[in-house]
Amino acid sequence: MAQPARMKRRHWGLVLSFGLMVLVPLVLVLLYMWLVAEDQYASSTGFTVRQEEDGGASAVLGGLAQLAGGSTSADGDILHEFILSQALVQTIDEKVGLRDHYSAHWSTDPVFALSPDATLEELQEYWQRIVRISYDQGSGLMDVRVLAYDPDKAQQIAQQIILEGQAMINALNDQAREDAMRYAEIELDEAVARLKEAREALTNFRTRTTIVDPDADLQGRMGVMNGLQQQLAAALIEYDLLREQTSEDDPRITQVRRRIEAIRNRIAEERRAFTSDTTANSTDGEDYPTLIAEYEGLVVDREFAEESYRATLAAVDVARAKASRQSRYLATYVPPTRAESSEYPQRLTISALAGLFLLLVWSICALVYYSIRDRR
Known part of the structure; x- marks a missing residue:
């Protein structure tokens, strides 16, 4: 029969x-957590970056941009990184005194306190331990x-985070205003220069051709053509009547023929002036259709420059109106709280995690030892 089990050396x-690996370290952790670790107080706050809402199509575009992760999310990301940045840590340290407060307990609580000789980089690393951010x-x-270590100090630090965040948002607003106004003024200057250039080109055309309005000049020429056509019709009728009433030797018929020939020659001259003959007022030998085409192009350029100038002027007014109000602001929906009791460090949670970690380490070491021992 098998002998009763007895403790052996390996047991x-x-x-x-x-x-040695579990109980002793766990007892040390428990003693430190309940006898040495200083009480810490928590101050909680909640805020978000908001933008002023525009109506109309801009609101629709803003909604689509937000669904796609637009500027609102980008502003939140910027604020999140700013709170964890070294610049904010240094600023709050200068205004609140982070080093003095957290290093005051170094002699009694070296695990959770800050070293008095901590550098700025170590202070930033410690900042990420005392500040927890939950961002959606x-x-x-x-x-x-x-x-x-003090509830008032925790609340003061939380308030300072809000103030510095608001200052950062205001800086973004100021930069956005300056950029919007600068770009709008640059576009306005370009529109003014374009309009001035278009008007000067039209003035040079009128000076060169001595034609103020080619459309009016064309209408005048068409009036002359219509008048000649009417005179020709009247002369032909008169000629037909004379032929019916008199003989071919009548001097009036000869006179009417000459009149008809003169009118036809004048009509032909006017038609050639519309097509290929140079204008009497042009010094460059340009024909009339070319001048009309050039004038129409200059008019189109001027009208486009005027429309562009009006649109740019309206854009400047809109940019100036937007610059006069705050487009982004930090909305605090939970003011910094003041704790009445200490909740940190979480002694039970830390002790339980420490015990679990030590047990896992001991188990792994034991399994490795017996695995090596069994292979010998």
Whole structure:
């Protein structure tokens, strides 16, 4: 029959290793958490970056941009990175005194306190331990929790984070205003120069051709043509009547023929002036159709420059109106709270995690040891 199980040397070694690797460190952690670690107080706040809402098509485009991760989400991302940045840590340290507060407990709580000789980079790393940010990119809501050894100090740091965040948003607003006004004024200057150039080109055309309005001049020429056509019709009728009433030797018939011939010659001259003959007022030998085409092109350029100038002027007014109000602002939906009791450090949670970690380490070491021992 099998002998009763008894503790052997390897069993006592396993128990000893459990005590040294699990129980002793766990007892030290428990003693430190309940006897040494200083109480910490939390101040929570919540805020988001909002933009003023526009009506009409801009609101629709803004909604589509937000669905696609537009500017609202981008502003939240910028604010999130700014809160964790070294620049904010340095600014709050200068205004609130982070080093003095968190290093004051270094002698009594070196695990959770800040070293008095900490550099700016170490202070930034410590900042990420005492400041926890919960950020939802979809809604843009941001929750911040600040830990400190004093509830008033925690609330003061949280308030300073809001103030510095608002200052950063204001800086973005100022930069956006300056850029919008600068670009609008540049476009206005270009539109004014374009309009001035178009008007000067039209003035040079009128000076060169001594034609103020080719359309009016063309209408005058067409009036002359219509008058000649009417005179020719009247002369032909008169000629037909004379032929019926008198003989071919009548001097009046000869006179009417000469009149008809003169009118036809004048009509032919006028028609050639419309097609190929140079104008009497032109010094460059340009024909009339070319001048008409050139004038119409200059008029189109001037009208386009005027429309562009009016649109740019309206854009400047809109940019100036937008620059007079704040397009982005930091909306605080949860003011910084003041804790009445200490909730940190989370002693039970840290102790349980420490025990679990030590147990896992001991188990792995034991399994590795017996695996090597069994292969020998």
